[in-house]
Amino acid sequence: MDDVLLAGDSKRQRRSGNFPPSMWEEHLQALLANSDDLMNKENSSEQEEEHYERLKEEVRKMLITNETDHGDKSNPYRQKLDLIDTIQRLGVAYHFESEIEAILLSLRMELEEKDGGHEELHKAALLFRLLRQLGHCVSCDMFNKFKDQDGDFKKSLQKDVQGLLSFYEAANYRFHDEDILEEAMNFTASQLLSMLPNLDNFWSTKVKQALKLPIQKTPSRVGARRFISLYQQDILHNTILLKFAKLNFNMLQRLYQNELSIIAKWWKNLDRPKKFPFARDRMIENYFWILAVYFEPKYSLARISLSQVINVVSIVDDIYDTYGFLDELVLFTDSIERWHISASDQLPSYMNNCYLEMLNVYSKIEERLSNQGKSNQISYGISSMKELVRAYFEEAKWMYSKDVPNFEEYMKVALMSSTYKMLPINSLVCMGEFVTEATLDWMDKTPLLIRAASIICRLMDDIADSEWAKERGQDASAVECYMKQYGTSKQETLIELRKQLANAWKDINKECFNPTSVTPMFVLERILNFVRIMHLLYESGNDAYTNPTKEGKDLIISILFDRVPL
Structure with a gap:
């Protein structure tokens, strides 16, 4: 479908996020050019492996x-x-x-x-x-x-x-x-x-x-x-x-670079500059985000899958936040609710491209889960995506109506749009054989741990991004809604929101305190890790995802590209 027109056939002016470009073009090209070499280097030589295993057993001996x-x-x-x-x-x-x-x-x-x-x-x-x-x-x-x-x-x-x-x-x-x-x-x-x-x-x-x-x-x-x-x-x-x-760090780094080369090929084939020029290009930042959630080698396939999911979510976010017209967003939300390839026919071309890629990413995850006898778990990931876009759509309606809801009404929607229920659920879905359906049922009910993680994500994002959001025409944020409802100054509001952040961290600590068979520690740690990476990227008061910094780039380079000298 062509871009929707207003009555009178005059083109509408689309908003722009004016997002800074990617800082990673040189690294991306190197990943693409050296992908075969990276795959060959992923496995250490037999001599390196023997030395590594010998050191590991010496450390084990120290422990026992x-x-x-x-x-x-x-x-x-x-x-x-x-x-x-x-x-x-x-x-x-x-x-x-x-x-x-x-x-x-x-x-x-x-x-x-x-x-x-x-x-x-x-x-x-x-x-x-x-x-x-x-x-x-x-x-x-x-x-x-x-x-x-x-x-x-x-x-x-x-x-x-x-x-x-x-x-x-x-x-x-x-x-x-x-x-x-x-x-x-x-x-x-x-x-x-x-x-x-x-x-x-x-x-x-x-x-x-x-x-x-x-x-x-x-x-x-x-x-x-x-x-x-x-x-x-x-x-x-x-x-x-x-x-x-040091050896462990460098060996894992080789694995991560190989995973990045796979994701980079997918990202290039997605053709973001042509199909989604309005969207943020944060492929490497997104991989770094997911790496923080699970770094262990056994979760390699999960990292690749979830990295694709989060990149699609980032495009969807920019469609709802900046680029899409409200009548288009009605169609987009409806298509995602229907979750079938036939639902793409009603969409403008840019939405259609995003929608089809979303279906494709989840289809590949489902295929992998099916091979593990876990195909039923994909429904949790899809359901959480639908829940997310409903929240995105509510926020879009606020933006178009210039409505500033009260703080409680805002937070009810904004906790969902923070992605910190959707992404943790999908992180477990992508883990496949390591996770039970009972665990996914628990997470689907939005337990306190997920709510606390969502509060931290939402408040840190809004504190860092409130001025930037207003420039994009978004008046509804935790900061603005609290100030309007309670008549507080911005400084007073920030003090209160930071108290809520501190309390949410206490909830996180408490909820990680008593692992069970349904919520083992390795599951609780995934949610905690989502909060950790959010804190790292936003603790300075800057939205380091939307507006990447040199300091952030240097940090990512030190983890993903610079080897530790032996």
């Missing part, structure tokens, strides 16, 4: 014995905790999950036998964090012993940089009503800031990184790349562990 040169040899308990923490932060813990779980459970029993924990703050805080990371029950009451008779944290802690830093990281896992951890956040952050001028380069870097992006809010690959560089500066670093982490 006390034979390690890592950390404080005079304190085996602390030594083991530090080793586990280092393995996790270097991004190689996925090789040793059962060993780490067993050790931490053993240390937890020892903690309980000590009736309240350890006298050393670093040790107590580190064990607390490591256990909570795995979803185990551990009470924050163990930190009461670090207070004096007046209820203040002991003055002796003020010079313990390692203890304070570990306590700060632990406090980022707090739940609602855990007052001592709330106090710890303020106390440790204040003390660490005051200590910065007197710290050496190693500790100064460590503290600055933590204050800007604590472990709980750091995507795994980003944390691993930064920690490899930092750990190398530690005079007590374990050379075997460091070598293994």
